[in-house]
Amino acid sequence: MSKIEELAERVERLLLRHEEVKRTNTLLEQQLAAVVQERDSLRSRLNAARSRLDALLERLPDDKSMPATSDSGDSAR
Template identity: 60%
Template sequence: MSQTPLIDQIAQRVEHLLLRHEELQRTNALLATQVQELTHERDLLKSRLGAARHRIDALIDRLPQGAEATTKDNA
């Protein structure tokens, strides 16, 4: 008779662990989705930053050569 309560306790613990495992799997899936979304957002921002740098470099290249010296002299 003393075996039955022990088996019931073990069964309850196993059920609890299974529920916890399922919960952790769902949490892990949500976190993986967030990582994927944030990685995509980061890549998009890096791309936009690169494009902005390219546009700024192109604008700097279009400045007259003497413009830098003139603005430094006026300062």
């Protein structure tokens, strides 16, 4: 086989490989976009849950305002 034919085959293989890599890259970009969207959604849900927890914590009475209660004796068992 001549050098030119070998070079032509090699170029063809490289072109095919390049197309495969481009397709793989496109798929990976799509997957990344989906994961980024899911991450952003989870962050938003986390922040909303944090806000709800903060609001609930603010509604709890302070320790100072709670009356002192005696043990009912349950710990003496």
